[in-house]
Amino acid sequence: MNRREWLKAALAIPFLSLATGGGVMSTLAASIAKTASGLRSRVRPGDPNWPSPAQWDGLKQQVGGRLLAPVSPFADRASAAYSEALKHIKNPFFIGDQPALTQTSGWAKAWTSQPSVYAVAAESTADVVAAVNFAREHHLRLVVKGGGHSYQGTSDSADSLLVWTRHMNKVTLHDNFVAQGCTDTQPPQPAVTVQAGAMWIDAYDAVTTHGGRYVQGGGCTTVGVAGLLQSGGFGSFSKNFGTASSNLIEAEIVTADGVARIANACTNPELFWGIKGGGGGSLGVVTRLTLRTHALPEFFGGAFGEIKASSDQAYRALIGKAMDFYQSALMNPHWGEQMAFGPDNQLHISMVSQGLSEQQATDIWAPFLDWVRARKEYSFPKPVQALALPAQHFWDADFFRQHLPGAMVDDDRQGAPRNHVLWSGDQGQVGWFIQAFQSAWLPASLLRADQQSRLADAIFAGSRHHRMEFHFNKGLAGAPTEAIARARDTAMNPQVLDAFALAIIADAGDPAYPGMPGPDLAAARSNAERVDAAMDALLQVAPGAGAYVSESDYFQRDWQTAFWGTNYPRLAAAKQTYDPHGLFFVHHGVGSEGWSADGFTRLT
Template identity: 80%
Template sequence: MNRRELLKAALAIPFLSGAMTGGIASAWGAGITKLAKGLRSRVRPGDPGWPSPAQWDDLKQQVGGRLLKLVSPFADPSSAAYSEALRHLKNPFYIGDQPALTQTSGWWQAWTSRPSSYAVAAENTADIVAAVNFAREHHLRLVVKGGGHSYQGTSDSADSLLIWTRHMNKVTLHDAFVAQGCAGVQAPQPAVTVQAGAMWIDAYDAVTTHGGRYVQGGGCTTVGVAGLIQSGGFGSFSKCFGTASAGLIEAEIVTADGVARIANACTNPELFWGIKGGGGGSLGVVTRLTLRTHALPQWFGGVFGDIKASSDEAYRALIARMVSFYQSDLFNPHWGEQIAFTPGNVLHLSLVFQGLDQQQAQAVWAPFLDWVRARKEYVFEKPVQVLALPAQHFWDADFFRQHLPSAMVDDDRADAPRNHVLWAGDQEQVGWFIHALKSAWLPASLLQQDQQARLVDAIYASSRHWYTGFHFNKGLAGAPPEAIAATRDTAMNPQVLDAFALVIITCFGSPAYPGMPGPDPNPADARGGVKNVGAAMDALLQLAPHAGAYVSESDYFQRDWQHAFWGGNYPRLAAVKQKYDPQGLFFVHHGVGSEAWSEDGFTCLA
């Protein structure tokens, strides 16, 4: 982005939404010049101003020796680390334990996973404060990584200092939590406090398997808690319980001035609001979060299967029947996860449900499945199964080992915690190299009877190009009023409140970390993926040309990303950024305030 593009973006910001108050919009519009003047480009190794060995050693002393010089395990083919990395390449727990690796290995013509120069392996808030102060004082590129799942490449950067929170993973349950400074304002409520480096499997194991309650988190068990909350955060049952960020009661966050601040509805309320969906890594380093917990439903379950049509005409009819059935029977808080439509004329079912037992769920699906069975133009490539289990066992690793061992995959290392498992269906994403990925929220108005034909035509057209996935739990239309109200009080794009689904279309290849054996990503495959994904999404965007996108699952090259990710909330977010990080210490690709920086975050553009 050159200077002219920067100024154009800055001037456009106040007009993103007429609903924004003039004060907030004007404050950002007038303040971006002031913000840009306060910025200073960052240094790399070898540049004047790069810290001396003595200065790095001083930081090492401050953090109790937990300063690491990072080298990729693939740097030396003769090393034991190289062999170990190849052996555990599809184990996300292993990858997460390597500060030099990320869960995504790269994105075609966008970024490639490369380790930071140094990492502070933080074990407490004081370690993070020391790292933030050091980066600010020496004008370093600063990166924060917990789970390391970022598709956009925000979990690493060559020539940077990494704050790695993996070892801060304590989980604490509360029977009656009140946020600091909110006594007499908030009623005590059951909650869980999770440190920034914990994964969702850690939270679910404590809250659900052992605590008998529910916390709204992410669907993939190895996603970091802190990153998901800051992006908004969806889980399998968000259609009932709302987004993960909507459940945030309080956070501790280290801001750019090196101060550890409490943020909640009563203390630093604007910072608190910005943490709830404003994007990870833009406002500070979150050290811990406290989330409300809910009464656990008696049952969780899933519906799985594949139905193939014998002709294009029959497939279009199947899509129409599915859309009608979804609107009449599944468009409610009980149902979440995915239905996909494929070029091979296959309807792929991978849904979950809550609050229904197996017989009740089977009764819901009986009319649709009877309709399919009565027609010879359809076959079940995979039988449709409806399964339910006591909700307390949904993330219970030992229960699955005994009753359904194929559903989950263990951390295969000898010293791994027994609860560290991931859903088998998520393993394909471990280390993947993305060719293209797009997302869009589709409004619930498309489910109305007079609009369904248009929706069916668009789905069919999209499926001619690529596998098109509808994630129903990632749109909150149909959710309970309290879940919608709580999510409305977050920084996310308000479109999520009126969307019945988030469509995600992606193409990817095998892991491609620099230094790995084997061929580089195939250019023809990547270009073909970009073309097909784009065409598939374009077919749907004809129905919703101004559809927003989910920041954590979006196109790296997203145009108008401020509006796509945050809609009318962006000026308010930018004002929070200006207040708490006026010098732009925290940078992520397409993050709040990133307009002022080069794509790699090193060069100030103003």
């Protein structure tokens, strides 16, 4: 165990004791033991209890013929499918349309993308119910995939039955929505209902480009709506509108007993709370979600550029100035996204804004940029510039094709929907093979005047090892009171409420799906060591920092505490209620400590 993990583990012991009077681990152990009287192991192909061809055919008939046997297009290098897949290897829309593939091709010494034996290409809740019942009755490993973006491989498993929701992608707008059973407690409000297989570009196109309103979703347009929301969910403008999960009004979810349940604040409230940040794939299969929509600001925009320091000493000063500037001018509902620091002694600025004109944004940045320009030790490899555009065009593909070509990348396949685009900066994640990935929420107390120097020293020390990104929109310090209150009523680690940023330190290589040339594992080891060293340095000033479940270390030792903090016992209780025999399993998901790493064998 390295120093960082030791510090976290040491801090977790008194934390857990205080959280539940010393009984959290014994309570969880008892819960796991209680469920152990049910399913002990799952079956694989070749096992005596594996479903017969006739039984599989019965499932196929139940789901209208939509039972597939997924085959990776990379399985045969001599095939036309292999050549076609290589041609579209950086097109996430193509990757997402392959039931055998995932957006991430794997993680060094962790997992590789493997197709399920069978997949139900669900088009309705009834299809999902049929798949869940079949998996439960035949003791199968069940996997759920919508967008398939999971870095930790939770939408992927060999020898499994896949519930593939890609074709459940309808988006419906509401002027006056009231959650079922909540007529007496909730006023009607504007909302949008999104099926589980929809991507955020589908939601943004309907709600913003054509509807003139805003829904809080993810920054990457090809991320699945359901998966992002169940993990908490951040977008560029979360500093104002809160997390995606905190904007959930109602959901439909198929639980382990094969029942399609409505979950909202009035009906199945613990299930509702649990899917708001409790992690996807642990409590059931979400089939549709209804989210509140917000009035659209006049402008969305940002500030982008790079500043280079001529010496280490100057870079340390620049880091300190940037953190002070963020605290005084940017830690508010207007600003989100990133600053990055690395061994190149450059400050990389990629910030976004809402509710500010280009002139207002320019004026906000002027004092900081004047300070930089007044010092000869700094230069601008890319000038820092502010911009703004009408907010209704922020995800308008045709607008960007005309005014900012290159900022968005099209789905390049013939006949693809014109609105299916992604930000060019997100293309690097398509198919990537992760070598290391770590995150940490940084408390706003580090931005106090008496702490800023320690923070800047830690950032500088970490940046000697590896580039580190500060995602300011992935912490709610500086957000409106109402947004923080809504996020407090979710299952996420409460640290997010007072975090000014989520620090992310990561490295990855080229796509390496099985069948393609293998990953460079020597480079992966080296890069993982540098990532670890960088995070060690940063956590000297935030030793108890939690991590974001969707963007975290596959090998996180204290994952229950890191992902959910004091909320984990309540999540474990919801798991016991709605999935007592552990049908739903994902890596480091709620209740997964009771299973082997592959989810096939009970440990207790």
